[in-house]
Amino acid sequence: MSLSGYVVRRLLQAVPVALGVTILVFLLIHLVPGDPARTILGNQATAPRVALLRHEWGLDRPLPVQYEKFMGRLVHGDLGSSLFYGVNAGHLVLQRLPVTLWLIGLGALFSLLLAVPLAVIAATHRDRLADHVVRVVPLVGLGFPAFWLGIMLLLVFGLNLGRLFPVGGYGEGFFGHLHSMLLPALTVALGISPILVRSLRAGLLEVLESDYVTTARSKGLSERRVLVRHALRNAAVSTVSVLGVNIGFLVGGTLIVERVYALPGVGLLMINSIFERDFPVVQAVTLVFSLLVVLVYLLTDIAHALLDPRVRFE
Amino acid sequence: MAVAAETIAEATLAEHRHGFRRRWYRTPSFVAGVSVLGTILLLAALAPLVTTHDPTQQDLVNTLAGPSSTHWLGTDDLGRDVWSRLVYGARTDLRVAFLAVLFPFVIGTTIGLLSGYYGRVVDTLTSWLVNVVVAFPFYVLIIALVFVLGSGTRNIYIAITIVGWVSYTRIVRGEVLVAKRREYVLAARAGGLSDARILVRHLLPNVITQAIVFAMSDIVLDILAIVTLGYLGLGVQPPTPDWGRMIADGQGYLTTNWQLATFPGIAVVVTALGLSLLADGLADLLRPE
Amino acid sequence: MSAPLLRVTDLRVEFPLARGVLHAVDGASFDVDAGEALGLVGESGSGKTMALRALVGLLPRTARIAGGSVEFDGVDVLRIAEDERRALRGRSIAMIFQEPMTALNPVMRVGEQIGEGPLVRLGYGRRRARERALELMRLVGIPDPEQRAGAYAHELSGGMRQRVMIAIALSMEPKLILCDEPTTALDVTIQDQILKLLASLRERLGVSIVFVSHDLAVIAQTCQGVAVMYAGQVIETGSVETVFREPRHPYTLSLLRSVPDVDDVRELLSTIPGAPPDLADLPPGCRFHPRCPFVQVDCVDGAFPLRPLGGGRSTACIHHELAAEDARREPVIAGG
Numbered sequence: 036m037s038l039s040g041y042v043v044r045r046l047l048q049a050v051p052v053a054l055g056v057t058i059l060v061f062l063l064i065h066l067v068p069g070d071p072a073r074t075i076l077g078n079q080a081t082a083p084r085v086a087l088l089r090h091e092w093g094l095d096r097p098l099p100v101q102y103e104k105f106m107g108r109l110v111h112g113d114l115g116s117s118l119f120y121g122v123n124a125g126h127l128v129l130q131r132l133p134v135t136l137w138l139i140g141l142g143a144l145f146s147l148l149l150a151v152p153l154a155v156i157a158a159t160h161r162d163r164l165a166d167h168v169v170r171v172v173p174l175v176g177l178g179f180p181a182f183w184l185g186i187m188l189l190l191v192f193g194l195n196l197g198r199l200f201p202v203g204g205y206g207e208g209f210f211g212h213l214h215s216m217l218l219p220a221l222t223v224a225l226g227i228s229p230i231l232v233r234s235l236r237a238g239l240l241e242v243l244e245s246d247y248v249t250t251a252r253s254k255g256l257s258e259r260r261v262l263v264r265h266a267l268r269n270a271a272v273s274t275v276s277v278l279g280v281n282i283g284f285l286v287g288g289t290l291i292v293e294r295v296y297a298l299p300g301v302g303l304l305m306i307n308s309i310f311e312r313d314f315p316v317v318q319a320v321t322l323v324f325s326l327l328v329v330l331v332y333l334l335t336d337i338a339h340a341l342l343d344p345r346v347r348f349e
Numbered sequence: 350m351a352v353a354a355e356t357i358a359e360a361t362l363a364e365h366r367h368g369f370r371r372r373w374y375r376t377p378s379f380v381a382g383v384s385v386l387g388t389i390l391l392l393a394a395l396a397p398l399v400t401t402h403d404p405t406q407q408d409l410v411n412t413l414a415g416p417s418s419t420h421w422l423g424t425d426d427l428g429r430d431v432w433s434r435l436v437y438g439a440r441t442d443l444r445v446a447f448l449a450v451l452f453p454f455v456i457g458t459t460i461g462l463l464s465g466y467y468g469r470v471v472d473t474l475t476s477w478l479v480n481v482v483v484a485f486p487f488y489v490l491i492i493a494l495v496f497v498l499g500s501g502t503r504n505i506y507i508a509i510t511i512v513g514w515v516s517y518t519r520i521v522r523g524e525v526l527v528a529k530r531r532e533y534v535l536a537a538r539a540g541g542l543s544d545a546r547i548l549v550r551h552l553l554p555n556v557i558t559q560a561i562v563f564a565m566s567d568i569v570l571d572i573l574a575i576v577t578l579g580y581l582g583l584g585v586q587p588p589t590p591d592w593g594r595m596i597a598d599g600q601g602y603l604t605t606n607w608q609l610a611t612f613p614g615i616a617v618v619v620t621a622l623g624l625s626l627l628a629d630g631l632a633d634l635l636r637p638e
Numbered sequence: 639m640s641a642p643l644l645r646v647t648d649l650r651v652e653f654p655l656a657r658g659v660l661h662a663v664d665g666a667s668f669d670v671d672a673g674e675a676l677g678l679v680g681e682s683g684s685g686k687t688m689a690l691r692a693l694v695g696l697l698p699r700t701a702r703i704a705g706g707s708v709e710f711d712g713v714d715v716l717r718i719a720e721d722e723r724r725a726l727r728g729r730s731i732a733m734i735f736q737e738p739m740t741a742l743n744p745v746m747r748v749g750e751q752i753g754e755g756p757l758v759r760l761g762y763g764r765r766r767a768r769e770r771a772l773e774l775m776r777l778v779g780i781p782d783p784e785q786r787a788g789a790y791a792h793e794l795s796g797g798m799r800q801r802v803m804i805a806i807a808l809s810m811e812p813k814l815i816l817c818d819e820p821t822t823a824l825d826v827t828i829q830d831q832i833l834k835l836l837a838s839l840r841e842r843l844g845v846s847i848v849f850v851s852h853d854l855a856v857i858a859q860t861c862q863g864v865a866v867m868y869a870g871q872v873i874e875t876g877s878v879e880t881v882f883r884e885p886r887h888p889y890t891l892s893l894l895r896s897v898p899d900v901d902d903v904r905e906l907l908s909t910i911p912g913a914p915p916d917l918a919d920l921p922p923g924c925r926f927h928p929r930c931p932f933v934q935v936d937c938v939d940g941a942f943p944l945r946p947l948g949g950g951r952s953t954a955c956i957h958h959e960l961a962a963e964d965a966r967r968e969p970v971i972a973g974g
Contacts, residue, residue, distance in 0.1 A: 055481030066497045161699070174378075174629060177566075178621025180573050182580050183596055183614035190603055190610075246740040249696055254755045254806065255727035264754075265743055272745070287488030291577060305489070306581060309496045321493045325485045332484070344790045345744055 041340050049333050053326060060322045061105045064092070064314065075118070075314050114322065115315030119308065124319035127304060132323070134300035138289045141216050142223030143278060146285075149224055150231035151274070157232075158239035159262065169232060176229030181288045185222040185295035192218060219289075219296045226288045230281055231274070238273040242266045272343045279335025283328050379630025385623030393439040402430035404437040405588040413606050425598060425609055434590040435616055441591050442579075443620070445502055446572040452510040454564050457517025458557065462548055464518065465525025475522070479515045487512060491574055492583065500583045509571055516567065517560050524556035558635045565628030569621045576617055592617050641712070642669040643846050644693070644814060649706035651688045651697065660918045662688040662701065664870035667944055670814070670863070675840055675847040677857030677878065679893070680867035683914055686850045689867070690816050692716075693848075694731050695723045710814070728755050732807035736819040738799035742791035748802045749775075749787025755809040774805040779835060797828035804835065814846045821856060833860050854894060858882060866890045869915050869925040872944060876951035884965050886947060886958035889926045894970040924954070932960040 067074050072089040088094075092115075093101045108115070114125035157169035242248060243266055251265040278285075290302030297303065301320055308316035340346040374380060392399055401419065408428030416423045422431035464475035482490075494508035528534060529552065537547050578584030579593020587594060592613040599609025651663035663685040670676045678686045691697050693708050693715065708715040710731065715723060727733075735741040743751055752774055753767035762770060768787070775783035778801040791799055800820060807815050817836070821829040837860055840847055851857055857864055857878065864881050866874040866889065874887040885891040892910045912929040915921055921928055923938040930937065934957055946952045955961065 051477060052480045052484055055477060056484050059481060059485070063493060063497050066494065068499065174625045175618070175622055177625060178569055178573070178618045180576050180580070180593075180596075180614065180617055182577060183610070183617065186596065186600055186603065186610050187614065190607055244699070246735055246737060247743040250733075250735065250741045250751075250803075250806070251743070251754075252696055253694065253727055253733040254810075255724050255729060255759055256754070257724070260758060265746070268745055269743070283483070283486040285486075287486040290486070290488050290492070291580075294581070305492070309492065309581075309583070314497075317493055317496055321485070321489055324489045328486060329484045343745055345792050 038340060041346070042337055045333060045336050049329055053329050056325045056329060057106065057109065057322065058102070060318055060325070061102050063318055063321065064094075065098075071314075075312055077312065114319035117308075117313055117316050119311040119313040119316070124315040125323075127316060128301055128319050128323050131299060131301045131304050134298055135289055135293070135302060137216055138219055138223060138293065138298065138300060139282075139285060141220035142227070142285060142289065145220050145224030146228040146231055147274075147278070150228040150235055153228075153232050154235035154239055155262070155267070157236045158243060159258075161240065169236065173229035173233040176225070176232075179226065181222060181226045182291045182295050184225055185219070185292050188218050188222055189295070215298075219292045219298055222292045222295070223285065223288045227281055227285050230284070231277060234277045235270060235274050238277075239266060239270045242269045245269075268342075272339060275335060275338050275342060279331060279338075282331040282335075286324055286328060376630045376633050378626045379634060382623050382625070382627030382630050385619065386627055389439055389620055389623060390443065392436055393443055396433075396436045396440055400430070400433035400436050402433040404429065404433040404590045406430075413602065413609075416608075422612060423606070423608060425595070426602065431595075431609065431612060434595060435592075435612060438590040438592045438595060438613065439616065439620070441585055441589055442572060442575055442593075442617075445505060445575050445585065446568050449506050449509045449571045449575070450513075450564055450568050452506060453513030453567070454517055454560065456510060457514035458521050458553075458560050460514065461518035461521030461560075462525055462552060462556070465522040466529060466544070466548055466552065472522075475518060479518055482512065482515045485512070487570075488574070488577065491578070492581065495578060495583045500578075501586060505575060505578060505584065509574060513567065513571075516563060520559050520563055521556050524559055525552055528552055528555050562628060562632045562635060565624060565631055569624045569628070572617065572621060572624070643672045643674075643711065644670040644848070645707075645709040646689070646693070647707045647709070649689055649692060649708065650704035651685070651692050651701055652704045653698075653701050655918060658918045661870050661920065662917060663692065664917075664920070665706070665943075666865075666867065666870065666872045667706075668865040668872050668875055670846050670848055672813070672846055673840070673844045674863055675837075675849055675861040676863040676865060677861035678848060678850045678865050678867060679852065679854060679857050681852060681893075681914055683917070684867040685870040685917075686867045687818055690733075690818055690848060690850050693816060694727050694733060695720065696727075696733065728759060728812065729810045730812050731814045731816060732810070732812040733816045734800075734803050734807050734818065734820045737823050738796065738803045739791060739823075741803060742799060744791055747788050747790060748794065749783075752787075752802060752805045752809055755806065759810060770809065771805070774809055775802075777808065778802075778805045778839075779831075780805070795828075796824050797831060800824060800828075800832055801835070804832075804839070808839070808843070808845075811843075812845065814848065817847060817849045819851055820849075822851070822853070829856075836860060854882070866893070869920065870917060871925065871942075871954065873926070873942075873954040874952070875944065876947075876949070880949065880951060882970070884962050885970070886951065886953040886962055887926075887955040888930045888932050888961045891961045891965055891970065892929075892931070894965075924956075932957055932964075 064071050070085070070089075072085045072092070072094060073080070076085055076088060093104050096104075112125050113123060114128070116122065117124045117127060120127060153169050153172065157166045160166050248261060248265055251261045256264075289300065290305060292298070293300040293302035294306050301323065305317055305320040308320070336346075401421070406429060408424065410428065411420075411424055412426055412428045414420055414424040414428075420430050420432070422435065425431055425434070460475055464472040490512050491508050494511060495504055498504035498507060534547060534551055537551050542551075575584055576591070576593035576596075579591040580597045582594070582597065584593055585591040595613040596610050599606070599611075599613070602609050646669070647667050649663055649666045650661070653660040653662055666685065666689045668676065668678070678690065680686045688697065688701065692701075692703055693710075695715070697703070703716055706716070710726070715726065742748065749768065749771045753762070753771035756762040756770045757764065757767035771787060772783045775786060780786050780798060780801050786794070786798070791802070794802065803820070820836070821832050824832060833856060836847065836849075839845065847860075849857065849861055861878055864876065864878045865872045866881070866887065868889050874881060874885065874890050876886075881890060882894060885894060889910075896910060910929055915925055915928070923940055924930070924942045927933045927937040936956065942954045942956065944952045944954050947958070
């Protein structure tokens with residue numbers, strides 16, 4: 036099968052999942068105990084106001100009709116109106132998306148910069164001291180709550196050590212963003228790199244014992260070339276997949292980290308909206324985040340197919 | 350024939366048990382995990398004996414005090430004893446985490462068993478649902494669910510169950526797909542045993558190991574989720590002490606009283622490490638030789 | 639007579655295990671002359687593959703060389719630095735593996751893999767390396783090399799993949815090619831093509847070959863000399879013609895008798911009773927004695943080194959005339 040054929044097939048597979056995501060997000064409102072409109076507006080709200088909201092959201096209609104309306108609005112980019120800001124929730128999310136995408140991208144980059152060298156050192160020094168040390172990293176690292184890690188980094192680098200990094204905000208311009216994003220991105224990266232180290236090490240060990248690495252060695256190539264040209268290129272395939280599979284973890288991490296560093300991204304919007312009981316915004320954020328994950332899964336599989344010519348034929 | 354199949358299945362199980370008894374003390378990570386977690390559980394269980402104060406008792410004259418002989422780790426912004434809150438916090442968070450892992454474990458394993466065994470429509474539907482739930486970032490869905498359901502421990506259990514069952518289903522389903530082609534299952538089927546008996550007596554004991562190993566590391570994830578919800582103010586409600594809330598409260602005093610946010614975090618890390626070591630050791634022990 | 643190109647003396651390879659030491663190769667000796675093809679034959683687990691890999695330092699991570707010497711062109715390969723051994727690999731001694739699918743890098747185009755040696759080791763430029771790759775592909779009989787060079791391993795047939803492996807092995811004009819069961823994974827007609835290719839390349843290029851196989855017919859078709867291995871030791875050597883016609887070791891005899899005979903010369907199909915010994919717990923004396931049909935009282939202890947019989951042959955059996963008699967009484971002929 037050609038690459039484009041593979042992409043089309045993979046796109047078609049993503050459609051039912053994306054639909055499922057919209058159904059689950061749509062159903063969120065019905066998990067609210069009692070009368071959702073009353074619960075969301077609070078006890079002080081007047082009865083007519085509650086009735087109005089119930090009608091506005093179509094809560095008095097049968098479920099399929101409600102879903103149809105929900106999807107109808109969705110395809111026009113209407114994710115409902117924020118109760119707090121009074122504007123389209125979708126616009127609010129889009130406005131703040133760049134900050135979060137920056138954080139995700141930079142976090143993913145940092146995590147690779149941390150994980151790849153560690154995994155290479157461990158795999159090439161198998162069962163020696165360096166390997167044992169690296170193998171402990173995921174055991175300890177996975178237990179760090181992301182928000183606490185952020186606070187500790189803030190304590191050390193933001194408040195002490197001559198206030199090297201800003202403790203909040205998003206900065207101005209490319210380098211301003213980069214500077215203010217360093218600590219948050221590092222926090223995100225430290226959260227996910229234990230997982231990456233673990234699977235990249237395992238992947239590399241498997242590749243290093245493979246027959247084609249022996250073939251490469253039988254050509255008399257240097258260990259360096261064997262590692263870079265033959266082993267890493269194959270291990271990269273699995274790394275991309277691992278990073279893709281854990282994108283949900285990464286995205287969830289940004290949510291908490293934005294809160295710790297007061298970064299005005301989508302995550303902070305979600306948490307603030309929870310305190311404002313601004314249901315449409317929470318719903319919009321949940322939807323955008325999960326559709327983002329579906330998209331990343333798709334891109335991961337395409338990247339995988341580009342890196343590994345075998346995939347397209349399966 | 351069916352009898353023979355049962356004997357084989359039991360022999361496999363007995364082999365595991367035997368290997369476990371023989372080797373547990375020679376697996377360093379298992380021993381370390383048991384020691385760390387055992388100490389924490391013991392402290393939590395004996396909380397009234399190892400603490401000096403009521404964790405919720407305020408002392409507004411004695412706020413933000415440093416460590417002393419009466420307050421070993423000092424007091425917080427409301428004059429409460431930090432050490433006592435830490436120990437009682439372990440009680441809360443561990444109890445919630447252990448309970449929270451049970452529901453997804455049971456539900457996810459059951460669904461995985463059924464969808465792997467029956468295949469077809471059941472399996473297609475399950476796989477679709479799994480893919481949908483997996484598309485939601487863990488924390489985003491948990492937070493959204495706790496938001497709509499309302500905070501409190503009961504709703505934490507519900508949220509974690511809705512998000513968490515998929516991992517068990519994935520693991521068990523995969524194991525069942527392999528196991529159901531093995532001879533002992535084919536023999537049991539040919540011997541005319543009922544589906545229920547094959548599932549419970551023959552498949553379950555052979556596929557549950559991986560789910561148990563995962564459950565250990567899943568508790569780590571749940572503790573982190575509970576503490577994170579606490580930090581965001583969506584978790585265990587005050588005045589019940591909870592590590593997440595303690596960190597959130599301490600964050601405001603980072604420049605003056607850094608220990609307030611630091612100690613509860615260390616408690617989380619040590620607990621999680623104990624659980625991770627235990628999971629790692631268990632995985633080693635339960636791996637067939 | 640000049641010194642052989644390769645002289646392996648008393649080679650030992652061990653694997654330390656929890657329950658003891660596994661002696662994968664335990665005193666293997668054989669010679670390979672320039673331009674000769676030597677067959678290294680034995681059952682699986684007899685140590686032939688490990689012996690082969692030890693020659694170029696490509697043993698598995700957990701293995702260690704416990705003794706012996708491997709003289710190649712007058713240099714003991716086991717006693718030089720790893721860098722010098724690496725310099726020998728590919729340029730002097732190349733290797734071909736059993737499973738060409740896994741032995742080829744799945745994400746690298748085959749042309750690139752063939753040209754890699756000349757590019758990196760011989761300092762060819764990119765263009766020249768590519769031309770060399772195409773030339774090699776033509777040499778090993780790959781049709782339409784310009785197009786095939788851009789293919790990945792999984793896009794080729796099994797026979798084509800093994801031709802690619804052979805092209806890789808030839809790419810730096812080595813003096814010796816080590817072949818580890820190169821045709822086992824292929825079907826019979828392709829197997830025949832590959833064997834003929836190897837034989838013709840040996841004649842045209844004058845390269846020596848060590849050919850590891852469990853298949854006596856393959857050895858008979860490809861090789862001049864043969865060394866039979868059992869439980870980590872070489873127990874009989876000689877020319878293919880003499881050894882196969884009149885084996886001087888009961889194990890060789892049993893092995894020859896267990897070959898399914900396509901020409902129907904022989905009616906009996908015998909298999910060897912018993913199983914090869916546990917390499918971590920070897921029997922004393924001759925290692926074959928528990929399975930030997932001619933076992934005598936003096937076979938059960940002492941050392942059984944390879945001893946010359948004259949005529950370029952040698953055997954480890956102290957009662958070799960018994961096997962020879964049996965072979966004369968009832969000819970074994972297996973294509974040799």
